[in-house]
Every structure is written in C-alpha cells, then in structure tokens.
Amino acid sequence: MFSQASNRQLMAEGFGDTPLGIYLGVDLALHSVNFKLDKRWLRRLQCGEITEEYVRQAAATQINVIAETTIVMKAVKPAGRLS
DSSP, rough: OOOOHHHHHHHTOOOHHHHHHHHHHHOOEEEEEEEEHHHHHHHHHTTSSSSHHHHHHHHHSSSSEEOOOOEEEEEOOEEEEOO
16 A cells, blocks of 8 residues: 555556555555464464464454554665655
8 A cells, every 4th residue: 555666566457456655655665464363362272272274264254363463664765865
C-alpha cells in the first residue's frame, strides 16, 4: 500500500489497488511481520495438541487466534537524501 515499488508493479500489471504511496509521496518497505498467539492457542501448540499449520489455518478463518501483530516498516529515501 505504501511501497512505491509495489504500487508501480501493480499498476503495470493492471491491478486496481490504490497506489497510496505514490499519491501521498510516501515510500515504505516492509521489513518484518511478527504474530503473537493468544495464550490459549500458544499453550495448545506448545503441548503438541495442534500443529503450526493448524494454527495458520485457524488464524485465517477464526477470531482471537492472534493476540498481537507487530509490523516493522522502513522508510525508503532517495540516494543522497538524509531526512
């Protein structure tokens, strides 16, 4: 959404996604995404009651599986620009 490289690629491929990075003059690159499981799901995973694949499927289809999501993005600046 805020990655100008991704915005340009999607535009070139004909996708209708809104190129907010280009519209707003913002360029952010996704650095990492981490999920913290709800304690009940974590306990079940740790004791071997469920698998990681089961947790991934549950997270995609149920609520209260993921307790916290941390997304780290980095600003992409043109060469030579410090601020």
